[in-house]
Amino acid sequence: MVPAWITALLAGSALGAPPSPAGLKSDITILVDNDLQGPASPTADSAIILLGSKMTLRDAEAACAALGEQLWAPELGASSIRPNLDFLRYQNKSRAGLWIAPANGTARSISTSGDISGGHEETARLPALCTQTAPFSSGTIRDTSEQWRISIRANDEELVGYRDRNSFRFMSVRYAPEPERFGYAKLHEGKGDEVSALEYGSQCFQGTSGSEDCLFLNIWTPHLPRPRCTGEKGLKPVMLWIHGGGFTGGTANDAVFDGGNLASRGDVVLVAANYRLGKFGFLALDDGETNGNYGLADAILALDWVRAHVRALGGDPDRITVFGQSAGAAVVRAMLASPAARGKFAAAVPLSNLGGMGYGAPYSKYLSVPEAAASGGAALLEAANCTDVSCLRKVPAEVLSGLAGDVRFLVVDGEYLVADGLQFSGDPLDVRLMIGITAEDGTPMTTYTRDVSPEDTEWLTSQGLPYPPRSVFPLPDVENSTLAVDTMAARLTTDAMFRCTAQATANALLSASLVPEIYYYEFDRTYQTPGWPKLDLCEPGGDPAGDPSTSYYLQCHSGELLYVFGNVAREGLPTRDVADLAFGQFVLDTFASFARTFDPNPEVRFLTARGYTGTVSALEKMGRWEAATGGNLKLRALGWAGEGMEGFRDVEQCEWLGLGLEYYL
Numbered sequence: 001m002v003p004a005w006i007t008a009l010l011a012g013s014a015l016g017a018p019p020s021p022a023g024l025k026s027d028i029t030i031l032v033d034n035d036l037q038g039p040a041s042p043t044a045d046s047a048i049i050l051l052g053s054k055m056t057l058r059d060a061e062a063a064c065a066a067l068g069e070q071l072w073a074p075e076l077g078a079s080s081i082r083p084n085l086d087f088l089r090y091q092n093k094s095r096a097g098l099w100i101a102p103a104n105g106t107a108r109s110i111s112t113s114g115d116i117s118g119g120h121e122e123t124a125r126l127p128a129l130c131t132q133t134a135p136f137s138s139g140t141i142r143d144t145s146e147q148w149r150i151s152i153r154a155n156d157e158e159l160v161g162y163r164d165r166n167s168f169r170f171m172s173v174r175y176a177p178e179p180e181r182f183g184y185a186k187l188h189e190g191k192g193d194e195v196s197a198l199e200y201g202s203q204c205f206q207g208t209s210g211s212e213d214c215l216f217l218n219i220w221t222p223h224l225p226r227p228r229c230t231g232e233k234g235l236k237p238v239m240l241w242i243h244g245g246g247f248t249g250g251t252a253n254d255a256v257f258d259g260g261n262l263a264s265r266g267d268v269v270l271v272a273a274n275y276r277l278g279k280f281g282f283l284a285l286d287d288g289e290t291n292g293n294y295g296l297a298d299a300i301l302a303l304d305w306v307r308a309h310v311r312a313l314g315g316d317p318d319r320i321t322v323f324g325q326s327a328g329a330a331v332v333r334a335m336l337a338s339p340a341a342r343g344k345f346a347a348a349v350p351l352s353n354l355g356g357m358g359y360g361a362p363y364s365k366y367l368s369v370p371e372a373a374a375s376g377g378a379a380l381l382e383a384a385n386c387t388d389v390s391c392l393r394k395v396p397a398e399v400l401s402g403l404a405g406d407v408r409f410l411v412v413d414g415e416y417l418v419a420d421g422l423q424f425s426g427d428p429l430d431v432r433l434m435i436g437i438t439a440e441d442g443t444p445m446t447t448y449t450r451d452v453s454p455e456d457t458e459w460l461t462s463q464g465l466p467y468p469p470r471s472v473f474p475l476p477d478v479e480n481s482t483l484a485v486d487t488m489a490a491r492l493t494t495d496a497m498f499r500c501t502a503q504a505t506a507n508a509l510l511s512a513s514l515v516p517e518i519y520y521y522e523f524d525r526t527y528q529t530p531g532w533p534k535l536d537l538c539e540p541g542g543d544p545a546g547d548p549s550t551s552y553y554l555q556c557h558s559g560e561l562l563y564v565f566g567n568v569a570r571e572g573l574p575t576r577d578v579a580d581l582a583f584g585q586f587v588l589d590t591f592a593s594f595a596r597t598f599d600p601n602p603e604v605r606f607l608t609a610r611g612y613t614g615t616v617s618a619l620e621k622m623g624r625w626e627a628a629t630g631g632n633l634k635l636r637a638l639g640w641a642g643e644g645m646e647g648f649r650d651v652e653q654c655e656w657l658g659l660g661l662e663y664y665l
Helices: 004-014 057-066 082-090 260-266 278-282 294-313 327-337 358-363 369-383 397-402 481-511 579-597 604-610 613-622 651-656
Strands: 028-031 048-055 098-103 106-110 126-131 149-154 157-163 168-174 194-196 216-221 236-242 269-273 315-325 347-351 432-438 518-523 635-638
Touching (some): 048 057, 057 126, 149 168, 149 294, 260 269, 269 294, 278 397, 315 327, 315 579, 327 347, 327 358, 358 481, 481 651
Parallel strands (some): 098 126, 236 269
Antiparallel strands (some): 098 106, 168 216
16 A cells, blocks of 8 residues: 555646755655766766655655656666765765565665665665766756755745755745845745745846846755754755955845855755845945945855754754855955854865955955045035935935945944954953965056056056056066056955965964964965956966966966856867866865865865765875864865965065064064
């Protein structure tokens, strides 16, 4: 006799209701030997679905069928699933075996050692392996049709997402209702409805596009727990991504940082958050009411949603790493400084945070509300022909966005930020830190003048940067004098806006014993994002498909992102040399390791179990990443030519700029 729940399950599947962990009475995990090559991978068809609850053979067959799959069998001709089985053995799961498809009417199971047995009765209760035939997705292609849909219950909503080959995907999950313009958002409360999480929601208003109703999360996870099994066991670490864009642009929907590969290969839950931008996210007026930091408050509210509901998506709320790049890194730094975020996350990774001089200064040194009002708010009021914020609320978004007023700065509002920067005294932060930049991060932050000679200085000093003596910032020995000056300017800008304040931050935190150690890095190899900044200096040979060993190819801002998220192939970009794939695997494995263990040195047993032999070899070549500690400052040079540990860079240059290691002390 078929159990009633199986009959209901199959009936629901036939009617188009998406399966769920609750309906299947089992947690569901996607396992795949993910080498980041996507459909071109020799292991592209190695994916399986693990149903972790113990069930009879008939129940297992029905559960796989409800997912639109069948019990896995070696006769199906798929790639070896051995790395997936090895990973289950590493996790000490399913020692009694897992159901696979019967052969010649005989029930079969497979052990995590790969041994197939026909000795089980059909009424035995075992976990099961289903096929996983969902297609790969890409930045331009995704299949959200009914056969791949899955639902979970979170925040009193039935969220209907879907799976691709690598992960479960829940897009546009609302964490706050549309807020009042220039008001702080509140957490969204579900009302028992079924909600589509199949497509990206709107980006936050920027330029002439987007919406003010934009406070959504995108979530990628390899694991969905059965609702009554959402305790600590089996939950994955969580990485909450805060996008960059100068506080005026960007979106969590950007395909460059699609989280499927990082979630799948890294064994984490990845969440990316939208937050309000520009005038809508940061307007401050000296009126006692309009205090700014709405975008920062949004990001902290997204963190609150994650803490409250991520268990339903397989994530551990006590192991949240917040990470962001550029303006996103500034949000992460502000979270470290904010009393509203204190104690809500376990680790932080600010990638390429700005600070110091010129354009970079206000990202780490916050304005007072009167300063922000004078620098941008007053100009906006005048341009809108308004005298107060109530008038500004009535201006159409597309009009308001284009009006004068440079409104995009974090401010000391008294609630979310209570000081003009991260403080380097007081109680320990109780947060693990990894901090770093790309080697020539500041390259796109300078406007270059063609055919400039080494004697010209105004083109640089007019941008708020000092023209340095050659004894401190020597010109490289190249025949092309313009290239020599451009390269020097890239180094100067990197020091002035990125390197010096990042190193000074690490030194101050360690000197004040606010954290015991910091994993500090610089990327000496990058893969520039295709849309920005489109500078020849940032591309090998001026060509995105060129040779990365080209001399004077600089490691520019945002050039680490495709590696961190493992999305070079997913974005349809060429492999430039033999190191591109291996380095990308190594970088993703390193960042995911930090999220899992708060140590960027991946556990060799984990790597071996998953078949990540390239990263094992890389670790042997590069040696262990040692943390910087008080009095022993060191960084990991991330490259593929034998880079390893060294001291902090350009210490003399930072001293000349007035941004030395003691800058914050």
